[in-house]
Amino acid sequence: MTQNASRIYNELIKFGSQYSQWSDVRHLGVMAWMMVGMIATGSVNLTKWLSHINTKALIAQSTQRQLSRWLNNPRINPAKLYSPVIKELIAKWKEPEIYLSFDTSQLWEEYSMIRLCVVHQGRALPLCWRVIKHRSSSVEMSSYQDMLKRASKLLPVNVKVVLLADRAFANPELVRYVWELKWQCRIRIKGNFWIYAPKHGWQTVKQLHLRLGEAKLIHNVKVHKTESKRLTDVHIAAAWESGSREYWYILSTEPTTLQTFWEYGLRFDIEENFLDDKSNGFDLESSRLRSAPAISRLCFVIALTTLFLTAQGLAVADSGYRRLVDPHWFRGLSYLKIGWNWIHTAITKNWAFLPFYSFTSYLDSHPAIASRRKHLQKLFRIEFYASTLDYAS
Template identity: 40%
Template sequence: MTTSTHLYGQLFDQLRQHSRVCDLRHLKALAWMVSALLYSGELNLAAWEPYVVSRATKAQSTERRWQRFMDNFRISVMAIYVPLVLAALSGWKQQRLYLALDTTVLWDRFCMIHLSVVCCGRAVPLLWRVLEHSSATVAFEEYQPVLRRARWLLRHHPDVMLLADRGFANQQLVKWLRQSHWHYALRLPCDVLIHTTRRYPWMVGVLYPPLGEARLYENVGLWLDGEHRCNLVVATVQGAKESWAVVTDEPPTLQTLWQYAFRFRVEELFLDSKSGAFELEDSRLRSAATLERLYLVAAIALLFATTQGMAVQLAGLRQQVDPHWRRGISYLKIGLRWLQGVIYKGRTLLPCVPLLPNDPEACFASLKAKHDYDDHIWFHRVRSVVCKPVSILN
């Protein structure tokens, strides 16, 4: 058995085990596409032919097979992927789940709404939706279905926190999070009105402290009416381009900033999808529905390679693919390098493991990167303020 068919067999077995309601023909085609993507590194239908074993003698026939999959409206992306990612999160019920919500734009024409799980220094796709929308800013009604589906899927996880940037901070989202009993850490734009100890509201940008200082506000009111009460942390971090203003439902501490910083893991996921690992923007597909199915191939590949990298770490084989003395690359890159070695160096394809809730070894590319991380967020002055609602006189 060749290494490509070995990888295909493991992928197909995993898909068949978890995605039982799907047509086996669809799962076979999907397993071949994921296998070809892992070996080629290109999200391009025409680039997968050398890595697929089939009876087709013409490259065009193979490409048409993938195109039929992408155009098939009967294929449910979530019915295939969700069981896989939930199985990978099977050991997380006693751990807090950090969900990062963000958007990315493709070719200034399509907007992908992305909800991912923060895991071991990176983010793993959970749910996504593609809209024909040229801006990265979308209305609450567009990403609410993604959040509602996630709430149902994660109903057995008692501790979930949503992380989102300034474009998502609105009254509808905060109300929905409270009704869903999810924790949150949301960054506010500088022009949002905040009710503190003053009689009248201030724009949050006025509250930004000097460099190296942080202020912790408890029980502030949001927006013009001030009805939404929460906690606020504003800080000006050394080396940051802008000051941060993060609202949370939990007690305001410096831990709030550390939690919100997990959101940047999804930026690295976008980088891996677009250029770091796979070339998402090199695909020739220009339809929202087909792009959702194309990203299904990428999401499974990202999940499989990440778990393969974790299996390499647990087996004590990391230094065979990572030149650093301590872990210096992500588990995704470790997994991809290991899989490349499976086909070119005869390495053993390791059994899949669930996503690790706790990182056994932090990732730093150098000692300087570790020192920069350790000293990245520090303050020489921290001030706490308790706000009480103030009635406005007519």
């Protein structure tokens, strides 16, 4: 096990030092061993890592204490160390637009993890994050404005940036800041959201009286009754979906089309990322950490591990080796899981680790099909009959 763990460790040292400048190489070494433990056990529980870590410490308690000190070390700045890695890995983005999924996740009903991700082939790759002690998933803009500003410096140039956010972020301050960053956005809004109709005055979007299967695409809308919060020349896509019978109201900074609903749907890829962090992957909630800075450093280790395994998975699929580690006829696993399986199998069968891949597209030419029935359901597209209105006065 020691030889196998050392082999992964050396690969992770190469990956972790390729783009970031570590002021203390010992910090890099500890982080690489943490990633080894995470890959080996599928858990962030420090105790479970101990049998997979090979350090100079002779007793388990000393190793565990070393890991705990790393997570609580204020000299280790996750944003400073992670930013150059993700910036380099998305620098060769080949699509004309890049979609950013924005959301929060609760930990133990005590901490809120605010995360911004790059939508990438059915999943979302962590771009930046912040952990705060907060009992609600609704957070003030002051909690994440600096994070958005930092993100703007990491994205490839000459690419249209589209921010995708849920109803918790439907506030005018965010839309104005999106404009300031020269981004676009698609934000879901609630049914009681106020818009101004030239012939009817102020009304809520649910008063648009949609029929089942109908979509209304409304351009140049004035929103918010309160003058200090008011926005003008934004756009709304509203629909009542006949399949789920769910209402969809999307605020956009660009004129809406039926494509707007598809674009907003990309936001849900971040849910898969949170699931990978928790029950479907690294079991973040098994961590006994109760400190926001320590949790943020642990998220840094998880994020690097996510990038490493996803890149391996992409390389496996591109090299034609997928079916060696994925039992499905069609791709049934995420690229992260394919990469994870490849690492474990490579250790067992003495296979090579594959050359590293950049992340270049949100489109996936071979989407995962874990279940043929669910895939066919997903392919079934709801057809709206749409009308377009222009509220410009």
